[in-house]
Amino acid sequence: xxxxxxxxxxxxxxxxxxxxxxxxxxxxxxxxxxxxxxxxxxxxxxxxxxxxxxxxxxxxxxxxxxxxxxxxxxxxxxxxxxxxxxxxxxxxxxxxxxxxxxxxxxxxxxxxxxxxxxxxxxxxxxxxxxxxxxxxxxxxxxxxxxxxxxxxxxxxxxxxxxxxxxxxxxxxxxxxxxxxxxxxxxxxxxxxxxxxxxxxxxxxxxxxxxxxxxxxxxxxxxxxxxxxxxxxxxxxxxxxxxxxxxxxxxxxxxxxxxxxxxxxxxxxxxxxxxxxxxxxxxxxxxxxxxxxxxxxxxxxxxxxxxxxxxxxxxxxxxxxxxxxxxxxxxxxxxxxxxxxxxxxxxxx
Amino acid sequence: xxxxxxxxxxxxxxxxxxxxxxxxxxxxxxxxxxxxxxxxxxxxxxxxxxxxxxxxxxxxxxxxxxxxxxxxxxxxxxxxxxxxxxxxxxxxxxxxxxxxxxxxxxxxxxxxxxxxxxxxxxxxxxxxxxxxxxxxxxxxxxxxxxxxxxxxxxxxxxxxxxxxxxxxxxxxxxxxxxxxxxxxxxxxxxxxxxxxxxxxxxxxxxxxxxxxxxxxxxxxxxxxxxxxxxxxxxxxxxxxxxxxxxxxxxxxxxxxxxxxxx
Numbered sequence: 001x002x003x004x005x006x007x008x009x010x011x012x013x014x015x016x017x018x019x020x021x022x023x024x025x026x027x028x029x030x031x032x033x034x035x036x037x038x039x040x041x042x043x044x045x046x047x048x049x050x051x052x053x054x055x056x057x058x059x060x061x062x063x064x065x066x067x068x069x070x071x072x073x074x075x076x077x078x079x080x081x082x083x084x085x086x087x088x089x090x091x092x093x094x095x096x097x098x099x100x101x102x103x104x105x106x107x108x109x110x111x112x113x114x115x116x117x118x119x120x121x122x123x124x125x126x127x128x129x130x131x132x133x134x135x136x137x138x139x140x141x142x143x144x145x146x147x148x149x150x151x152x153x154x155x156x157x158x159x160x161x162x163x164x165x166x167x168x169x170x171x172x173x174x175x176x177x178x179x180x181x182x183x184x185x186x187x188x189x190x191x192x193x194x195x196x197x198x199x200x201x202x203x204x205x206x207x208x209x210x211x212x213x214x215x216x217x218x219x220x221x222x223x224x225x226x227x228x229x230x231x232x233x234x235x236x237x238x239x240x241x242x243x244x245x246x247x248x249x250x251x252x253x254x255x256x257x258x259x260x261x262x263x264x265x266x267x268x269x270x271x272x273x274x275x276x277x278x279x280x281x282x283x284x285x286x287x288x289x290x291x292x293x294x295x296x297x298x299x300x301x302x303x304x305x306x307x308x309x310x311x312x313x314x315x316x317x318x319x320x321x322x323x324x325x326x327x328x329x330x331x332x333x334x335x336x337x338x339x340x341x342x343x344x345x346x347x348x
Numbered sequence: 349x350x351x352x353x354x355x356x357x358x359x360x361x362x363x364x365x366x367x368x369x370x371x372x373x374x375x376x377x378x379x380x381x382x383x384x385x386x387x388x389x390x391x392x393x394x395x396x397x398x399x400x401x402x403x404x405x406x407x408x409x410x411x412x413x414x415x416x417x418x419x420x421x422x423x424x425x426x427x428x429x430x431x432x433x434x435x436x437x438x439x440x441x442x443x444x445x446x447x448x449x450x451x452x453x454x455x456x457x458x459x460x461x462x463x464x465x466x467x468x469x470x471x472x473x474x475x476x477x478x479x480x481x482x483x484x485x486x487x488x489x490x491x492x493x494x495x496x497x498x499x500x501x502x503x504x505x506x507x508x509x510x511x512x513x514x515x516x517x518x519x520x521x522x523x524x525x526x527x528x529x530x531x532x533x534x535x536x537x538x539x540x541x542x543x544x545x546x547x548x549x550x551x552x553x554x555x556x557x558x559x560x561x562x563x564x565x566x567x568x569x570x571x572x573x574x575x576x577x578x579x580x581x582x583x584x585x586x587x588x589x590x591x592x593x594x595x596x597x598x599x600x601x602x603x604x605x606x607x608x609x610x
Contacts, residue, residue: 103437229447229450233450234436235435239430244423289440291440
């Protein structure tokens with residue numbers, strides 16, 4: 001209905017006009033934030049010189065400071081900023097999808113076990129295995145998929161979405177208790193690693209990892225963007241969505257699989273980054289309305305923007321050290337969540 | 349052509365809610381489904397909507413088994429208005445009505461806009477098109493949902509194609525004026541556009557006034573079906589509702605009946 005051509009007899013100015021405008025504004029903001037974040041940090045890269053630095057091959061740069069700036073930008077900042085964009089977008093998009101699926105603004109991807117399963121996999125790799133980024137990431141991804149599959153398999157025995165919700169809560173609790181058990185058995189070194197893992201970081205961002213993750217995330221995320229109709233229909237209710245021609249069991253399965261496939265690798269590569277998937281879609285809905293045609297792409301952009309800003313802050317607040325990004329997102333997201341509950345806006 | 353149940357047996361929670369029920373919803377007619385609470389009206393509507401699988405008997409739409417049609421095809425042929433439709437998050441009214449066009453992705457945006465405008469006009473909700481759904485009163489929300497199923501029922505229709513509209517207590521929250529208007533729209537849809545309408549009602553007089561055919565249900569069985577003038581008798585009303593009522597000729601509308609509860 002929104003963004004349809006002119007000549008519509010029924011006036012619908014608000015969503016029609018505002019959707020594309022807000023998307024455009026978000027895109028511009030995200031681009032600016034990404035540029036600033038890439039330029040700013042322990043090594044400052046003057047934005048005015050960026051074009052010259054990038055156009056010149058490293059070997060031709062006479063000034064060692066220029067060479068350093070170029071290398072920092074291309075090998076460290078750029079992949080990291082791109083990764084922040086990707087992770088923020090994926091988390092927020094899946095959050096919006098889960099909020100639609102559960103018809104609840106307080107839902108988030110972690111609800112179906114994808115985060116807790118990932119954390120359990122990572123902690124197991126650190127405590128029982130050798131640790132290291134690769135092994136931890138693979139174990140975390142495997143844990144995400146296993147936990148989500150278990151939640152889905154158990155949840156489908158109860159009709160409607162309630163079974164999935166209960167199974168997700170139970171899986172989260174079980175994963176949490178195993179994490180506790182492993183933590184209890186960990187030595188000091190392992191404790192330090194798993195604590196840092198659970199607080200999240202984008203420091204692992206590298207070009208080869210991006211080459212793998214970006215197409216994968218864009219593929220599943222892109223598919224999810226096409227599902228705005230069924231997410232709108234679900235707002236009416238499960239029966240009504242069925243009457244409108246959406247096969248619910250299949251829809252539910254596909255949305256959960258896509259969420260696990262998008263969020264699983266992101267959790268694996270970043271560790272615990274909370275609240276982006278919960279707060280960002282909620283904020284977007286409050287600004288833009290619940291029409292998923294706009295809500296989904298706006299969540300993508302706003303999530304990317306939020307995580308780029310959070311990662312930037314994480315890098316520059318305590319230079320030369322670095323704050324764990326999950327700490328920052330929770331620091332902002334936690335109180336916001338409480339505010340939603342306290343003011344009753346959670347149901348809006 | 350019809351939306352039909354034949355010798356339908358349907359169980360819910362291990363109990364037969366409908367037994368040996370045969371019913372035809374034919375294009376161009378409005379059928380009212382009446383019966384006491386728990387008689388199986390909503391279950392029958394759910395079965396005809398393709399939501400509930402029968403234990404025995406057959407459900408078909410224009411000769412094809414409902415289960416063979418699939419939810420997507422079914423959504424293009426019939427629309428359903430359930431008893432208590434809600435909305436999880438707030439949307440503009442026009443957006444809710446536009447959902448009626450979701451089963452028809454081939455429609456152009458302009459066609460959808462036209463469809464939505466017509467449906468809103470039929471439901472008397474044109475002025476409310478830009479309002480938020482959750483800010484409306486219960487009755488207004490019900491009329492928005494009615495507009496949504498009207499849009500679905502009329503979207504992308506080819507000449508000669510039958511369409512069906514199933515309404516479960518669509519007037520329960522409406523004031524007397526809008527009750528009559530909604531039923532009048534349903535009747536016009538049937539008589540002028542050839543839609544087959546099934547509507548669950550509790551008001552016998554409204555059913556007798558607006559519907560071509562009454563179907564009386566009691567304990568999951570079909571007690572009577574036919575034109576109001578033939579079906580409505582004191583004896584039948586006693587059997588269906590356990591009430592004492594007189595049925596007289598309508599003093600103003602020729603050929604219609606009037607039921608007076610004692």
